Amino acid sequence: MSSIKLRVVVALSGLALACAAQAQQTAAPKKAAAKVDRVAAEFEKFNKMMAEASPAELFEAKGEELWKAKRGPKNASLEKCDLGLGPGVVKGAYVKMPRYFADAGQMMDAERRIVYCMVTLQGFKEADLAKKPFSNGAYVPAPVALVTYVAAQSRGMKIAVPQKHAMEREAYKIGEEIFNYRAGPWDFSCASCHGEDGKRIRTQNLPNLSKKEGANRAFQGWPGYRMTGGLMHTLQWRMNDCFRQQRFPEPGYASETIADLLTYMGVNANGNRYSGPGIKR
Numbered sequence: 001m002s003s004i005k006l007r008v009v010v011a012l013s014g015l016a017l018a019c020a021a022q023a024q025q026t027a028a029p030k031k032a033a034a035k036v037d038r039v040a041a042e043f044e045k046f047n048k049m050m051a052e053a054s055p056a057e058l059f060e061a062k063g064e065e066l067w068k069a070k071r072g073p074k075n076a077s078l079e080k081c082d083l084g085l086g087p088g089v090v091k092g093a094y095v096k097m098p099r100y101f102a103d104a105g106q107m108m109d110a111e112r113r114i115v116y117c118m119v120t121l122q123g124f125k126e127a128d129l130a131k132k133p134f135s136n137g138a139y140v141p142a143p144v145a146l147v148t149y150v151a152a153q154s155r156g157m158k159i160a161v162p163q164k165h166a167m168e169r170e171a172y173k174i175g176e177e178i179f180n181y182r183a184g185p186w187d188f189s190c191a192s193c194h195g196e197d198g199k200r201i202r203t204q205n206l207p208n209l210s211k212k213e214g215a216n217r218a219f220q221g222w223p224g225y226r227m228t229g230g231l232m233h234t235l236q237w238r239m240n241d242c243f244r245q246q247r248f249p250e251p252g253y254a255s256e257t258i259a260d261l262l263t264y265m266g267v268n269a270n271g272n273r274y275s276g277p278g279i280k281r
Contacts, residue, residue, distance in 0.1 A: 056277040063149025072122030081117035094154035114256040130253040161266035175264025215268035221278035
């Protein structure tokens, strides 16, 4: 058995024992909470172990291939795509988005910008890209692999989402308003789950995105390979799924709403070093 497989087996064994112990827990609430914390810690160890041989690397490689390939009606590559640091510059771009792009007159996160380049440089239609924007089964949309590749080129660099332009500052404020806006049949907001310390869903500790540490945890993990389902997802999917869980109308793909929310989260995470693409349970 390979060393990687052995580590995974050991981790899964420890995880199974922890989960079994949790199922048998009948003690007082404080002891139960402590048990849940131990289970969460086991999941965290497992995630770190899996990250040593993360399947995300496969999507990075596919994204690089797509970046350089001539595709679309215009038979062009994305090597002239400007991600904010000049045409074709990929290194360090992910940690400096969302940002304002003068050529589009819009705030754009990484995925929104890549879609823009696929439309303007390669001739794809935005409406076609929006039909099936998220990973499902064996299907992985090109933007997902492309974002994973771009994100990987910022690994180890400091998050530095800019706030120089007036629209960047406005996007942060709007993102904060969206984050705290309560509505829908359950009267939920993003802050309902991610606006306070110490909240969790089952064994999942929920980061407080209004604070630097929590925002950093959320920013770090994406794009992320989810072991549940074996799918690669981006922050566009994560934000969309949060709206779904709140029973809100889901935003359009690569929308301004998501760019604003990601500006709020990204700015709150500024100064931390990016270690993604990540791995999720």
